[in-house]
Amino acid sequence: xxxxxxxxxxxxxxxxxxxxxxxxxxxxxxxxxxxxxxxxxxxxxxxxxxxxxxxxxxxxxxxxxxxxxxxxxxxxxxxxxxxxxxxxxxxxxxxxxxxxxxxxxxxxxxxxxxxxxxxxxxxxxxxxxxxxxxxxxxxxxxxxxxxxxxxxxxxxxxxxxxxxxxxxxxxxxxxxxxxxxxxxxxxxxxxxxxxxxxxxxxxxxxxxxxxxxxxxxxxxxxxxxxxx
Amino acid sequence: xxxxxxxxxxxxxxxxxxxxxxxxxxxxxxxxxxxxxxxxxxxxxxxxxxxxxxxxxxxxxxxxxxxxxxxxxxxxxxxxxxxxxxxxxxxxxxxxxxxxxxxxxx
Numbered sequence: 197x198x199x200x201x202x203x204x205x206x207x208x209x210x211x212x213x214x215x216x217x218x219x220x221x222x223x224x225x226x227x228x229x230x231x232x233x234x235x236x237x238x239x240x241x242x243x244x245x246x247x248x249x250x251x252x253x254x255x256x257x258x259x260x261x262x263x264x265x266x267x268x269x270x271x272x273x274x275x276x277x278x279x280x281x282x283x284x285x286x287x288x289x290x291x292x293x294x295x296x297x298x299x300x301x302x303x304x305x306x307x308x309x310x311x312x313x314x315x316x317x318x319x320x321x322x323x324x325x326x327x328x329x330x331x332x333x334x335x336x337x338x339x340x341x342x343x344x345x346x347x348x349x350x351x352x353x354x355x356x357x358x359x360x361x362x363x364x365x366x367x368x369x370x371x372x373x374x375x376x377x378x379x380x381x382x383x384x385x386x387x388x389x390x391x392x393x394x395x396x397x398x399x400x401x402x403x404x405x406x407x408x409x410x411x412x413x414x415x416x417x418x419x420x421x422x423x424x
Numbered sequence: 425x426x427x428x429x430x431x432x433x434x435x436x437x438x439x440x441x442x443x444x445x446x447x448x449x450x451x452x453x454x455x456x457x458x459x460x461x462x463x464x465x466x467x468x469x470x471x472x473x474x475x476x477x478x479x480x481x482x483x484x485x486x487x488x489x490x491x492x493x494x495x496x497x498x499x500x501x502x503x504x505x506x507x508x509x510x511x512x513x514x515x516x517x518x519x520x521x522x523x524x525x526x527x528x529x530x
Contacts, residue, residue, distance in 0.1 A: 219449075219527075252451075263525060265449060
């Protein structure tokens with residue numbers, strides 16, 4: 197790999213830009229292809245498909261076999277509520293490859309002591325979530341227990357393409373939440389996107405165990421895996 | 425807390441220290457291969473490595489090849505699969521088959 201290619205790849209990763217690396221296997225020649233590139237060559241088109249599907253592949257071209265590796269921008273997790281469960285969840289999600297942001301307007305909760313190294317946004321959750329422009333590679337989890345904060349995050353989350361929306365709270369809390377959102381104008385299809393009570397039923401008790409159950413559920417939705 | 429998957433960054437850091445470095449990438453898989461296409465392993469000339477191209481089954485063999493490639497500079501496409509008749513050979517116990525592209529980081 198030529199030094200300029202590696203340096204550009206690292207810059208793109210640091211800048212969180214999606215990029216595909218095409219390697220001509222017979223010659224070792226390498227090139228970078230971006231989703232915004234307008235090129236209509238067969239290779240550029242294949243690279244865009246690989247990026248969209250987040251899946252590396254080897255393709256046959258007129259010039260021989262080309263391996264396309266995919267370096268998408270990182271998955272993101274937005275957590276509404278700088279509560280106790282958010283601490284292990286932020287850590288575990290980071291190890292799993294997520295860029296984590298915690299949103300909580302309560303400055304006593306959202307402190308650097310409680311969340312070392314984690315991005316904190318002390319805004320109201322609807323504004324905070326909207327500002328971060330969640331996309332199809334973003335998961336959103338609400339943990340505040342406070343309808344004012346959770347519902348604000350949810351109303352913005354439900355209008356986004358986020359692949360996962362999860363809400364902490366008992367079945368009773370969740371039923372009341374769905375009722376409020378229904379009154380706010382959300383239909384069945386929108387409400388069916390919400391995972392609540394959040395997480396897989398693994399009998400989690402401690403904040404760390406609950407974080408595991410949430411991350412496991414997020415993973416199963418992301419990868420389309422069956423939960424047994 | 426950082427994403428544990430920082431293979432390219434480590435490769436660049438070793439290179440920056442002046443060490444010879446190779447990068448191995450899974451390009452194709454068949455059957456139940458342990459790591460998907462795109463998985464990477466960075467190899468230092470002294471044999472240290474980060475990342476993975478399998479569940480630990482073939483990393484040893486890839487590191488040896490990578491050390492040769494750091495010397496020669498010529499990239500190689502390696503193939504690993506099940507080796508029933510020669511169980512002592514390097515292979516994938518899971519029954520999968522993979523191709524791994526190994527190149528020097530210049």
